[in-house]
Amino acid sequence: MITVVRMPSLNANEDQAVIVNWCIEDGAPVSRGEEVCIVETTKATYDVTAESDGFLRHLVEIDQVVKNNQPVAIITATQDEDYAAALAFLEKTESVTTDRRWTKKAELVAKKLGLDMSVLAAKFPDRVISEADVLASNKPAFEGNDLLEDAYPSLRPLRILLIGGGAGGGSVTLDAISRVQHQRAVGILDNNTALHGKSMMGVPILGPNSMAAELWEKGVFDAAIICITGNIADRTAIFENMRGKGIRFANVIDPSTVVKSYVSMGEGNLIMGNGYLAPSCVLGDNNFLASHTCIEHHTKVGSHCTFGPRSTTSGAVTIGDRVKFGMGVLVEPYLTIGDNCLIPSGCVLTNNLPPNSVVKMQFSQTIKNRD
Amino acid sequence: MEGSMLTSANNRQELLQNFFCEMFRIRVVEETLLDLFAQGAIGGTVHTCLGQEAVAVGVISALNRDTDIICSNHRGHGHFLAYCGDARGLVAEILGLPSGVCGGIGGSQHLQKKNFYSNGILGGMAPVAVGMAFAEKLKGSGAVVVQFMGDGAMAEGAVYEALNMASLWGLPIMFAVENNQYAQSTHWSAQHSGALEQRSEAFGVPVCDIDGNDVEVVYDTAQRLISEIRSECAPRLLFMRTYRLGPHSKGDDMRDPEELDYHVQREPLRRLREKLDQSWIKEVEPQMRQQVATLVADLRRGL
């Protein structure tokens, strides 16, 4: 006769506790109702008592974390009862009462990927296998084995690779992509080696930016997007270099941005939320428009420009390449801004800028004394 | 008000003349509608009340037309005209014109104006009428509801549910049953068992069983019952024996010509004419025909 001593549910908020001390030695006799061990939750300590008479066999060690309902000891009726048989008995009963080893979603995804769940379960014996575990163990996914593509080839979203996406620019890009159905982020590249092997919002950081060409050759992504928002020189160089290798770029546009009729744009533009692209405006390639950017009608923007949040151009403005706008810049209509200009935050532009201009912001001026 | 009309012989004569005018107008409008139907100017169907004009005019003349309520049925042109005299609104409605009392949507069987409501489901209005009586009782308005129905509707279960509730709750309602002897093509004796006129008494609703082709009798009895209903706040049933001279609707008349002829001799307008000055009638009848003809012609010309 064997009785199992299990970890009781001690309070509603916790599903585990730590064994602090054994009150009865391994192999020693125990009586029904006697304290077997002391366990501790984050809130208090409790005694676990025996439910029958016999001899106690420890199954866990001091300081070990034990889940609710997990066996902590067994009580055998006689001292010389076959311990191995007792453990076998326990294993058998536990195999019936144990929680499931994986979620149904994980099972479903594994089936589609042709993975064996029992292999995964053996790999992670201590937890319920999740969908993320399945996807993570399916590294070849980045060699063209596309879950969605298999299931619904006609609806396959565009697979996007994020370049320089390990920092803040990457997270805003991932967020924008997650809000649309026609694009899906498949991987991130970043030159910060400390990030390699990690993931952001469930998307793996695969390696340095230079890996893009190799991945493009393998056909694991359909288009790239550059997430670097501050350094125009880097942004431009990466774009030109990758395009030289035949890599295509996507336009990633947060769906909360309004894109009106007859807007035309090249590729590689990254446009954040709540922006406004007025009818008949034109964007070149590889521009970054932060949130609330407003490009009014018939305005032409060149390539590799970056706009800080809430910058606004009025109608029919012409902007060259590699122009950097700070935050909240306002541009009067019909102006022309040459290449490589730098315009600080809060500036109100009222006159044309020749190429390479650096504009100085004029703060509050006193124009008159009220007396 | 009505009582004073009865006190003097002169007034009585005047009252009968009014009855004649109203009944004759109904007759002319109904005949005109049958003509318009024959010409194809009216779609659907037309249920006329030829021969039942005394019921409509006798009962409704006993009501207060400002406050009392009429619930009518599929054969309700007579009730409508006796209630408000709006021949133009009625004909326009049946012609499907926007100036009809329900904009042409309701049509012949679905008329509504002020306190007049009709519907084309036999017996269906009986519980609705009971509800209206309940409403007026709760409001304390003193208004009486008259629920018109034929012998055909007396086969519908809803009527007995209505009689039960009206009596149980003591509601101011008069069930006005027109036994015109035919339900569509079937004689009433072929669809009712027992004594039709006695049924409501089992619910505690007293009955008056009268000749429905004598407008004076109808009017006098209705007036008495309505005043009882008002004073006692309890229902009554007025059972009126009459005869439908026309077909059920159009072209569905299978009755024996001899039988029809018998009833033509006893139809209400003929009987009322005998009580009136013939020279007055000779003067009035063509005028009224002309009025209706003009009205119809105007409507058809879009006026």
Next chain:
Amino acid sequence: MASYLTGLQLGLAEALAANEKVVVLGEDLVDPYGGAFKVTKGLSTHFPGRVISTPICEGGFTGVAVGMALRGFRPVVEIMFGDFLTLCADQIVNHMAKFPGMFNGQVKVPLVIRTPMGGGRGYGATHSQSLEKMFLGVPGIKVVAPSHLHAAGDILQYAILVDDDPVLFIENKLLYPLDQHTHVFMEQSAEIPGYPTVALRNFSSGQPDVTVISYGGMSREIVPMLEKLRSDELNVTAVFPSSLWPVPVETLVRYGAQCGRLVICEEGSAGFNWGSEVAVLLYDALRGNLLAPITRLAAASQAIPAARHLEKEVLVTAEKIENAIWELMS
């Protein structure tokens, strides 16, 4: 937290207190009995003369209420079991629904017919049905069926006090004891004024894998099921319109467009049912955006057995919905 039943009791009581033209008619409503399901309990004591026990003649007293509504009252009718609506069908379809339109807008019929539908209590074939589908699509009436995620009492009050159209108000026997379910992942949209659609999701961010569209008593099956599916990592949004007719099409299309996999379920029997109409509306609107054909679940097309275990086989259960969801996913 008020239960579905106490919510309805309060809704009725407040409506009676707010407008003296509100009266309640039905069988066995008066205290001490207070109605078969106790929705009117206590009301006849608080509002004497305005809560009226009627004879057993559903067609008759529904007609009475129609008459009262035509003459300025705002009556509420209780039909003891929804199965008995067939007895009032003529009054509902040919009187209540017809008058406002047929009389060219000259009259109003502000009438609410309340009735409990649904099985699960072993009442058998004539006391367990969900017959609301017989009245869906009838011009001139609204058919409303709050789930236990709705504030059922508030919706009832709106129907009684504000809505001038006739309303068929479907309750559910098994919802009566349940507390109103609230959750942070719940949102409400009011495409049809007064009759909100509630959506509950079992995930904090991202897109649903499956959207379940249902109504009324099915919420009792679906809400616990969402928890279970959450533990299986399946993102599910459950959408419960309170207005069955008219259908809040835009709202349902919006939720349907979120994932492209849809399960529509209802307690009533299959064949020419609510789910069929909703599915067609969604097919029309979503066209190529569906990832799979819409799955529809309804009770088997047969008399509902009295025996509990047989009844379960006929009705839609959480287990059947869950199976359908996984079927759709695989």
